[in-house]
Amino acid sequence: MTITDPQGTAPVRDTVIELERVTKVYRTGTISVAALRGVSLSIEQGEYVAIIGPSGSGKSTLMHILGCLDVPSSGGYHLAGEDVSHMSEAALAEVRNRRIGFVFQQFNLLASMTAWQNVELPMVYAGVIRSERRERAMEALGRVGLAGRVNHRPGELSGGQQQRVAVARALVTEPDLILADEPTGNLDSKSAADVLRLMGELHEAGRTLVLITHDVEVASAAGRVVGIRDGLLTENDTRYLESVR
Secondary structure: OEEEOOOOOOEEEOEEEEEEEEEEEEEEOOEEEEEEEEEEEEEEOOOEEEEEOOOOOOHHHHHHHHOOOOOOOEEEEEEOOEEOOOOOHHHHHHHHHHHEEEEEOOOOOOOOOOHHHHHHHHHHHHOOOHHHHHHHHHHHHHHOOOHHHOOOOHHHOOHHHHHHHHHHHHHOOOOOEEEEEOOOOOOOHHHHHHHHHHHHHHHHOOOOEEEEEOOHHHHOOOOEEEEEEOOEEEOOOHHHHHHOO
């Protein structure tokens, strides 16, 4: 949704992600490791943001918090206006299904199911009736260019096609956020380019995308780049990209 400021002059976009001084500390016995050290980040509706960092930088921990797969040790996280900072696991699971579409490096498709059956799974958990589930799954697969592959199982699809199924699954619940974790990591260069092109099309259609990556070329496809090192964000956009080349 887009609203207008009080003077009625400029459009103001909703904030989808609002992190405020988020920390995450892992403890093993007497040893504490700070994976995130006071991270603040705001992402508005319709933005395409890449979060880039090397192994051990804290980007996986940040991805888990953004995806409501974990909660902060301290600080606040509002997702589409909802405070998810200290929710129970059951409440987080409901938020994940309702508000977030995930795209993973490993695709996470069920081998025994067809493309459309994989895409309908989030709607099964959401309690959508069967006839509507199939219709929406078919529509989502058509949007990612797989209308002719709806009855194929993952083993009958290329890596790029499997990732497109995963993108369709992420889209089918009309989530507030699409969170892509290394979505091109298992793809050849042509398939990776196709998936990034699809991500760009989703952004142009108004979707809010956050892409987690260690790859400079992948990050450069986004409209905004946020770097992470040693649990801290460095938001220098193109200058950050140059620093890690």
